[in-house]
Amino acid sequence: MSTAKPKVLITGSGGLIGGVLVAHLGDRYTFSGLDRRPSEGGASNIPTSVGDVADLASIRKAFDGMDAVVHLAANADMHQAWDSALNNGIVATHNVFEAARQAGAKRIVYASSNHAVGMFELDQPYRRIRKGDYAGLDPVKLKRIDHNVAIRPDGYYGVSKAFGEAIGAYYAENHGMEIACLRIGTVNRHNDPTHDVRQLATWCSHRDLAQLIDRCLSAKNLKFDIFYGVSNNKWHFWDIEHARKTIGYQPQDDAETYRSRLRQRTGA
Amino acid sequence: MSTAKPKVLITGSGGLIGGVLVAHLGDRYTFSGLDRRPSEGGASNIPTSVGDVADLASIRKAFDGMDAVVHLAANADMHQAWDSALNNGIVATHNVFEAARQAGAKRIVYASSNHAVGMFELDQPYRRIRKGDYAGLDPVKLKRIDHNVAIRPDGYYGVSKAFGEAIGAYYAENHGMEIACLRIGTVNRHNDPTHDVRQLATWCSHRDLAQLIDRCLSAKNLKFDIFYGVSNNKWHFWDIEHARKTIGYQPQDDAETYRSRLRQRTGA
Numbered sequence: 001m002s003t004a005k006p007k008v009l010i011t012g013s014g015g016l017i018g019g020v021l022v023a024h025l026g027d028r029y030t031f032s033g034l035d036r037r038p039s040e041g042g043a044s045n046i047p048t049s050v051g052d053v054a055d056l057a058s059i060r061k062a063f064d065g066m067d068a069v070v071h072l073a074a075n076a077d078m079h080q081a082w083d084s085a086l087n088n089g090i091v092a093t094h095n096v097f098e099a100a101r102q103a104g105a106k107r108i109v110y111a112s113s114n115h116a117v118g119m120f121e122l123d124q125p126y127r128r129i130r131k132g133d134y135a136g137l138d139p140v141k142l143k144r145i146d147h148n149v150a151i152r153p154d155g156y157y158g159v160s161k162a163f164g165e166a167i168g169a170y171y172a173e174n175h176g177m178e179i180a181c182l183r184i185g186t187v188n189r190h191n192d193p194t195h196d197v198r199q200l201a202t203w204c205s206h207r208d209l210a211q212l213i214d215r216c217l218s219a220k221n222l223k224f225d226i227f228y229g230v231s232n233n234k235w236h237f238w239d240i241e242h243a244r245k246t247i248g249y250q251p252q253d254d255a256e257t258y259r260s261r262l263r264q265r266t267g268a
Numbered sequence: 269m270s271t272a273k274p275k276v277l278i279t280g281s282g283g284l285i286g287g288v289l290v291a292h293l294g295d296r297y298t299f300s301g302l303d304r305r306p307s308e309g310g311a312s313n314i315p316t317s318v319g320d321v322a323d324l325a326s327i328r329k330a331f332d333g334m335d336a337v338v339h340l341a342a343n344a345d346m347h348q349a350w351d352s353a354l355n356n357g358i359v360a361t362h363n364v365f366e367a368a369r370q371a372g373a374k375r376i377v378y379a380s381s382n383h384a385v386g387m388f389e390l391d392q393p394y395r396r397i398r399k400g401d402y403a404g405l406d407p408v409k410l411k412r413i414d415h416n417v418a419i420r421p422d423g424y425y426g427v428s429k430a431f432g433e434a435i436g437a438y439y440a441e442n443h444g445m446e447i448a449c450l451r452i453g454t455v456n457r458h459n460d461p462t463h464d465v466r467q468l469a470t471w472c473s474h475r476d477l478a479q480l481i482d483r484c485l486s487a488k489n490l491k492f493d494i495f496y497g498v499s500n501n502k503w504h505f506w507d508i509e510h511a512r513k514t515i516g517y518q519p520q521d522d523a524e525t526y527r528s529r530l531r532q533r534t535g536a
Contacts, residue, residue: 090354090358094354119441148418151419151433153438158438163430165419167421173387173422
């Protein structure tokens with residue numbers, strides 16, 4: 001990348017995370033958006049192309065001149081039907097990676113999901129932690145779910161994200177691209193983990209996610225890698241250390257500080 | 269399964285491996301076939317339904333009454349274009365798994381491929397072994413590529429096979445199915461490894477592949493697993509031990525015994 005601000009295309013820019021990126025990183029990158037509709041969300045103040053990621057021809061031009069891509073466009077419903085996962089996940093992600101390759105945009109930050117490995121949290125001790133039952137557990141000694149675990153999707157959404165990681169590895173190794181897959185935890189509009197006790201483990205704050213994506217966009221040593229997008233929560237069960245060591249991710253937030261508010265809200 | 273011979277549907281039954289299965293295991297299983305055309309190959313002596321695995325409705329009935337499925341149908345060209353991998357690999361494999369689920373055929377043996385992890389063999393020492401350069405290497409001490417390695421596809425074909433493994437894990441864990449993914453090495457019509465020095469490492473003989481699939485169909489302890497389909501070649505670089513220990517695979521053949529014939533043929 002040149003010394004000017006890198007040009008970064010955000011797919012699905014009208015969604016929650018698109019807005020988070022523009023708000024937190026708008027001074028470090030020159031963002032443009034790509035969405036099915038002109039943006040009305042938080043990213044509405046960036047130039048936005050209209051196209052459907054399921055149709056390569058409709059999105060190809062938006063990649064011209066870009067240094068990097070943050071691929072967020074997806075149906076985020078973990079219970080989605082196969083046809084949606086196929087079109088909005090699998091076909092779309094191929095199209096985004098292929099458009100980036102054709103345009104010479106080398107670096108991609110891909111919004112994968114914890115649901116690619118979602119069956120792990122139904123095993124102990126994670127199954128208890130997600131319910132808020134910590135009896136006898138030491139968060140310091142917890143063996144966490146890391147980037148080396150087997151693929152264990154909990155739905156077609158997770159299957160489509162596992163696919164995205166696989167085709168990402170292909171593009172990285174066979175076309176010299178630089179691809180970070182982020183298995184993002186719980187990011188919500190209100191930016192707190194007070195709606196569900198599971199979020200005390202899985203929450204990723206807006207500023208932590210923005211920092212993680214910033215690190216992925218700027219890391220010198222990225223070829224292909226997988227990181228978890230999660231804050232430094234006391235009871236986080238997805239690994240943070242790999243992102244700390246590899247790209248210098250230093251999460252600032254801890255869901256634990258919201259525990260009393262969660263309790264007030266849910267009785268947990 | 270009942271004590272009668274298990275009923276097993278072979279997709280892509282008209283291909284090479286379909287014929288191998290019927291020839292080697294026809295006395296142990298009651299096979300039927302499913303193919304785009306009425307079979308003319310080695311599996312032509314079994315009842316065969318005509319349908320396209322890319323079209324779920326056209327294949328669904330063929331699964332009724334089956335105990336198990338061996339899913340072989342695919343475009344086996346490792347250099348195939350995206351559209352072929354999408355339709356003949358991804359869409360087709362979802363359809364086969366979903367048809368099996370709907371029909372109550374619990375067990376699936378899925379023909380994955382070494383190409384799901386094909387980039388490993390371009391790393392040393394495998395890169396030298398595949399070229400027949402064994403200087404300083406000890407085959408006994410060789411660290412082999414096993415079922416726990418990361419996904420590293422070498423083309424869209426390998427990407428489609430990595431997808432098949434991911435959706436297999438989903439069906440196994442979320443629908444109580446029993447799924448073995450076989451990363452099959454080099455199986456050829458002439459059933460010898462004399463055409464290319466790489467095959468001294470990657471060859472899988474007909475009888476070894478038939479035995480491996482038999483073990484997968486009959487194993488008591490299968491939930492979801494990944495095995496390599498390779499003979500006990502002196503220079504095999506894909507792991508056999510996991511299949512030995514887990515399902516009792518005992519390969520009989522070793523490509524090394526063909527070395528002199530390979531040399532005559534290729535000058536290697």
